[in-house]
Amino acid sequence: MTTIEHWIGGKPAAGESERFAPVWNPATGEEQARVRLATESDVDAAVRAAKDAFTSWSLQSLSNRSRIMFRLRDLVERHELELAKLVAAEHGKVVDDARGEIVRGREVIEFACGITAALKGGFSTDVSSGVDSYDFRQPLGVCAGITPFNFPVMVPMWMHPIAIATGNTFVLKPSERDPSASLLIARLYADAGLPDGVFNVVNGDKTAVDALLDHEDVAAVSFVGSTPIAKYIHERALRSGKRVQALGGAKNHAVVMPDANLDWAAAQLTAAAFGSAGQRCMAVSVAVAVGDAADGLVDLLKAKAEAVVVGPGDDPEAEMGPVVTRAACDRVEAAVASGVAQGAEPVVDGRGLRVEGRPGGFFVGPTVLDHVTPDMDVYKDEVFGPVLAVVRVPTLEAALDLINANPYGNGTAVFTFDGGAVRTFERGVHVGMIGVNVPIPVPTAHYSFGGWKDSLFGSSHIHGHEGVRFYTRAKVVTSRWPRHTESQAAQLNFPTSS
Numbered sequence: 001m002t003t004i005e006h007w008i009g010g011k012p013a014a015g016e017s018e019r020f021a022p023v024w025n026p027a028t029g030e031e032q033a034r035v036r037l038a039t040e041s042d043v044d045a046a047v048r049a050a051k052d053a054f055t056s057w058s059l060q061s062l063s064n065r066s067r068i069m070f071r072l073r074d075l076v077e078r079h080e081l082e083l084a085k086l087v088a089a090e091h092g093k094v095v096d097d098a099r100g101e102i103v104r105g106r107e108v109i110e111f112a113c114g115i116t117a118a119l120k121g122g123f124s125t126d127v128s129s130g131v132d133s134y135d136f137r138q139p140l141g142v143c144a145g146i147t148p149f150n151f152p153v154m155v156p157m158w159m160h161p162i163a164i165a166t167g168n169t170f171v172l173k174p175s176e177r178d179p180s181a182s183l184l185i186a187r188l189y190a191d192a193g194l195p196d197g198v199f200n201v202v203n204g205d206k207t208a209v210d211a212l213l214d215h216e217d218v219a220a221v222s223f224v225g226s227t228p229i230a231k232y233i234h235e236r237a238l239r240s241g242k243r244v245q246a247l248g249g250a251k252n253h254a255v256v257m258p259d260a261n262l263d264w265a266a267a268q269l270t271a272a273a274f275g276s277a278g279q280r281c282m283a284v285s286v287a288v289a290v291g292d293a294a295d296g297l298v299d300l301l302k303a304k305a306e307a308v309v310v311g312p313g314d315d316p317e318a319e320m321g322p323v324v325t326r327a328a329c330d331r332v333e334a335a336v337a338s339g340v341a342q343g344a345e346p347v348v349d350g351r352g353l354r355v356e357g358r359p360g361g362f363f364v365g366p367t368v369l370d371h372v373t374p375d376m377d378v379y380k381d382e383v384f385g386p387v388l389a390v391v392r393v394p395t396l397e398a399a400l401d402l403i404n405a406n407p408y409g410n411g412t413a414v415f416t417f418d419g420g421a422v423r424t425f426e427r428g429v430h431v432g433m434i435g436v437n438v439p440i441p442v443p444t445a446h447y448s449f450g451g452w453k454d455s456l457f458g459s460s461h462i463h464g465h466e467g468v469r470f471y472t473r474a475k476v477v478t479s480r481w482p483r484h485t486e487s488q489a490a491q492l493n494f495p496t497s498s
Contacts, residue, residue, distance in 0.1 A: 004034070006042060007186040007187075009049035010197060012183075023176075024362075027358050029326065046200040051217050069112045069115070073106060084099040087101070087153060088321070090152070090180055093279075098153075104154050107445040108161050111445040112164075119472070121134060130480050131478060132478075135476045141217070142219055145171070148224050148281075150324075153181050160172060171218070173204060177325065219243065220242055220244065222245050245450075248455050249455060253285075254269055254287055255416075257290050257291075259418055268439040270305060270366075274366045277364065284440070285383060289391070324362065329364055332387060335387060346369055349367055350364050350387075364385055373391065408454050410451035411432070412433070412434055413436070430453065448464040
């Protein structure tokens with residue numbers, strides 16, 4: 001049995017723990033490896049390594065940091081298929097889907113390659129007689145990232161390239177369900193020339209998380225995961241005086257107007273709902289059919305859902321793989337059963353799916369439930385599986401009321417050719433990321449990712465320029481350079497510009 005270890009101080013580290021968690025192959029249901037779960041002392045060793053590396057790394061020139069990011073970017077591109085196969089083996093998503101998340105993560109590294117421009121300060125001359133003012137930003141110290149299973153490459157890359165490029169050191173606690181990709185990234189950082197201790201990986205569970213949240217030498221914590229855990233991370237990290245950004249769960253709605261190209265919209269919703277077996281925080285889980293769009297849309301969704309090819313992640317013919325664990329499979333099927341019991345119509349029912357040659361796999365087929373209402377549990381809960389609920393409403397205003405009443409506010413979309421409807425939707429919806437005829441509106445790396453309401457705790461979104469601001473703090477300098485011979489009495493009154 002392969003044991004997956006930590007990465008501390010520039011090399012693999014076994015740590016002290018004798019606690020382990022299984023790493024499953026979701027396509028077969030078999031345990032393929034075990035991961036060592038960190039103790040508090042293991043976390044302390046990683047933080048100390050990062051703290052020791054911080055002083056010299058924070059003094060590296062921006063051009064040196066940028067060059068390492070350029071080398072990392074090239075290495076990630078060269079190892080893309082290797083990374084994708086690791087993700088497919090431990091997460092279950094198909095290889096092409098895994099390659100997609102790596103490409104999107106690499107975009108953040110590319111943003112970090114331009115850190116010299118992102119950290120450029122401002123200068124104002126003669127703000128008062130002989131007085132200049134300017135500002136610059138400096139790193140915080142040791143930063144930590146706590147990331148989910150569903151994007152084991154992309155989501156950590158929303159954090160560590162920007163944190164490191166801005167001069168911080170980093171400790172990553174990836175999901176224990178699919179940890180191997182993070183260790184390969186650690187090796188690629190080393191190959192890129194990153195000094196030992198700047199990037200560390202500790203595998204673990206709540207013990208490791210709490211140790212990071214409480215550690216006095218951790219200056220900032222970034223988190224992506226479910227809403228209850230995001231709230232817990234936010235509150236506990238704040239109590240220990242840390243900067244924190246905590247992104248929570250989602251219930252993403254896509255509104256389909258009667259004037260939309262229904263066939264095209266249905267194809268987009270099918271991909272957005274069932275890609276990665278619905279295990280995306282930006283997956284479309286609710287199709288809001290407006291007025292006359294409903295019947296035609298449901299018929300098209302049925303046909304397209306039934307056509308999705310489900311299989312193991314390494315099958316080049318497969319479009320959708322299994323969910324990550326047996327518990328996830330059982331939870332998704334229970335959510336579908338609850339929806340049907342409460343009155344939803346199972347247009348396509350993916351429960352009990354068996355894939356040839358993979359009898360023990362954690363497979364759930366694409367599922368479409370029609371006539372879902374907001375009081376049903378399958379609507380209220382974040383199912384996090386390949387389940388698309390169809391809610392019928394009479395008007396765009398009713399669609400906005402539905403979305404705005406939902407406690408989540410991560411992503412949303414509208415399908416229409418009506419510019420006026422789009423303008424109303426963009427300005428009226430209480431959601432952080434909006435797609436117009438785009439079902440999964442994940443921003444490019446120059447913008448920032450983040451939702452509203454129960455999808456975000458803290459004021460800071462992640463990556464992009466907001467990421468730069470999160471991982472740095474500002475200094476403002478007001479300077480005067482009098483001549484040696486100049487003599488002028490200081491005024492006791494409050495200084496003003498003149």
